[in-house]
Structures are given as structure tokens and as C-alpha cells.
Amino acid sequence: MKMKDKVCIITGAAGGIGYGIAKRYVEEGAKVAIADIKAEAADKAAADLTAIGPGEAFGVTMDVTSEDAVNAGVKAVMDKWGRVDVLVSNAGVQIVHKIEDFPFDAWKKMLAIHLDGAFLTTKACMPIMKAQKGGAIIYMGSVHSKEASPLKSAYVTAKHGLLGLARVVAKEGGQFGVRSNVICPGFVKTPLVEKQIPEQAKELNISEEEVVSKVMLGQTVDTEFTTIEDVAEVALMFAGFETNALTGQSVVVSHGWFMQ
Template identity: 85%
Template sequence: MNIKDKVCIVTGSAGGIGYAIARRYVAEGAKVVIADLKADAAEKAAAELKAIGPGDAFAVEMDVTSEEAVNAGVAATIEKWGRVDVLVSNAGIQIVNKIEDFAFADWKKMLAIHLDGAFLTTKACMPHMKAQKGGAIIYMGSVHSKEASPLKSAYVTAKHGLLGLARVVAKEGGKFGVRANVICPGFVRTPLVEKQIPEQAKELGISEEDVVSKVMLGQTVDAEFTTVEDIAEVAYFFAGFETNALTGQSIVASHGWYME
């Protein structure tokens, strides 16, 4: 597989999983757009990756829930590099609560970032990919795209929805060489997961240690967190796999937390 000189937009890539994916792509010679809500952090990440090389990077400020912001970011990409070969829709947040206590505003916020963001970035990139007869669209799902956990009604709903979106994109994009896939990580110890540990401990009435050992890692085969590098490797695989053989499919990377 080869992604050298491919133009890749990665949302939510100023840190965490998104940054690891961007770093992996740049290491393979790709040109990566660091698209993030935090402009300063995006600029910093892009500068770091440019210095590492051998690929290239530049930053765009992007609120993935804003069609105007998404369209502007994709337009800036086309203006700078003339094409878009890979979209990684990675931006996301987490809010945990019981259904009866889940604020409707929080529900809408979760679905907007995870689902609206995936839809809007896909809508903006897909015409360019179709015109150039090829492209990869990669959604950041979760084991919760396949499974459910208490306190995560909005997150589970959104992550399940990404599977459906990917399948439709695969059907519509197939004859144009546009592929769609979903990465489904297990628990990755990012700031998003760190934030969940005390929240779940409080809601479930257990210790933070039990949240980690029993809730997050209890179903794994080795009591290990999935790493950002693990997920970046899967994202590299999907970006470089250039036939329709795997389009519409998802891969779970969870140390056995969930198996198909």
C-alpha cells in the first residue's frame, strides 16, 4: 500500500487519535490537513508534523457541525493541493448520563458532532473524489457501533449510525472508486476516555479503579487499552487499500473487548 502524496483531511486531529492518524500519514509521505475546532492547536500540530516529514501538513479551523466551516475547509484544501484523496471523520466528544437524566441539548450536541460532522464532511469531499475517480472515506466508529453500554445512549446511537452512513456511501461511491469504511476502536486512553473514568465511577457507584479494570478492560483478552498507534495503523490500511473489496466494512480494534 502507498499513500505518498495523497491529500488527507483528518478532523479532530490536533490531538489524540486524530493526531496519531495524521502523524502516520505524514510519515508515509502524505499531505495532511489538520482540521480542528481549536485553531491554535491545529496550527501547532501541523507545524510539528511538517517538521517530522517526509509528508506535509497544514491547518484549517473547522467546526464539523457547521456546513459553512466544513465547506470552507475543504475548499481551502482544494485550493492548496488540488484534490482530496482521504477523509477521516474523527472529531467527537463524549457525554455520559442515564437516559432519564440526559439533557436533550447534550443529545443533540453529541449527534451533531458525530453524525452531522460525518455527513457534512462526506458531502463536501465526495464530489471531488467522484470527479477524480477515487477516494477513501473513513469514519471513526467504536466498539459501541456494535455493542451498547449503560449511560451512553447518544454515543451508541451516533456510532451505530456511522455504520449505516458508510454503507450508503459505499453503494453510491462504488462505481466512482470512492470507498467507505468504519474503524471501531475499543477503549483508547485519550483525554476523552480519561474524562469518562470519574464520570462513570460516580454514575455506577464504583471506584475509578473498577471502571478501568472491570468496565473498560474486563472484557479484553489481555487487560490492555487499545493505543492510538493501533488505530492509526488501521486508518493507514483503509487509506491505502485501493479496491472496492472492503468497501462498506468495519474493523474492530479492541483487544478482544468485542469480537465478530
């Protein structure tokens, strides 16, 4: 098993993509901290995953926009398992508006969760990984780390920013064996995306069916949503790739929507 006994922290892992990655890691024997702002959901997800095995999981309450909460969560992992081998910064939300209508508070919330969360969790885990002489930090980007869409100014800005952060982590962490990567999914049918469908239909004055077929999947090669399992396999690859050969790189997982 590629991940046997590796200690992993995954933010926003009580559901969606984060849960899918956690499940894949546990299947490979990892010890996974389900870090989520929803404490009960994190505990339930951890119990469900531990029951699946062969790895194990436990829930950690974490608001990724709070430095104190992040530090406390990472400390809880260290107290339990004594190391951190993999950080997956996955927590995120989506808010859509035209730029002129985008509330500034909503803009700040988006950047805080996506960028502050990535920075604070990295800041907390980096010294641990350096001391261990190894670790993997994986950021959940998006096709919108490389492309833009209407109504998503804050999201696109945040996801572009993760590329820069990952590259700096690669430069600073390389001599210590600390690697960084960004996974850039296309549209994955999670509650986050399902929430966008009626919102974009309203903003763009088109049907929900057109949002899916034209806006979301129109540029793919097969009009298929990217799956959570697709993303989890890439997260497994990056977590288990233990040289600096791929550090600082991003991979798009989008059924051909965006090609590099």
C-alpha cells in the same frame, strides 16, 4: 511509501486519535489537513508534523457541525493541494448520563458532532472524489458501533449510525472508486476516555480503578487499552487499500473486547 502525495483531511486531528492517524500518514508521505475547531492547536499540530516529515501538514479551522465551516475548510484544502484523496471523520466528544437524566441539548450536541460532522464532511468531499475517480472515506466508529454500554445512549446511537452512513457511501461511491470504512476502537487512553473514568465512577458508584479494570477492560483478552498506534495502522490500511474489496466494511480494534 503507501501515502506519498495523497491529500488527506482528518477532523479532530489536533490531538488524540486524529493526531495519531495524521502522524502515521505524514510518515508515509501524505499531505494532511489538520481540521480542528481549535485553530491554534491545529496550526501547532501541523507544524510539528511537517517538521517530522517526509510528508507535510497544515491547519484548517473547522467546526464539523457547521456546513459553511466544513465547506470553507474543504475549499481551503482544494485551494492548497487541488484534490482530496482521503477523508477521516474523527471529530467527537463524550457525554455520559442515564437516559432519564440525559439533557436533550447534550443529546443533540453529541449527534451533531458525530453524525452531522460525518455527513457534512462526506457531502463536501464526495463530489471531489467522484470527479477524481477515487478516494477513501473513513469514519471513526467504536466498539459502541456494535455494542452498548450504560450511560452512553447518545454515543452508542451516533456510532451505530456511522455504520449505516458508510454503507450508503459504499453503494453510491463504488462505481466512482470512492470507498468507505468504519474503524471501531475499544477504549483508547485519550483525554476523552480519561475524562470518562471519574464520570462513570460517580454515575455507577464504583471506584475509578473498577471503571478501568471491569467496565473498560474487563472483556479484553489482555486487560490492555487499545493504543492510538493500533488505530492509526488500521487507518493506514484503509486509506491505502485502493479497490472496492473492503468497501462498506468495519473493523473492530479492541484487544478482543468485541469479536465478530
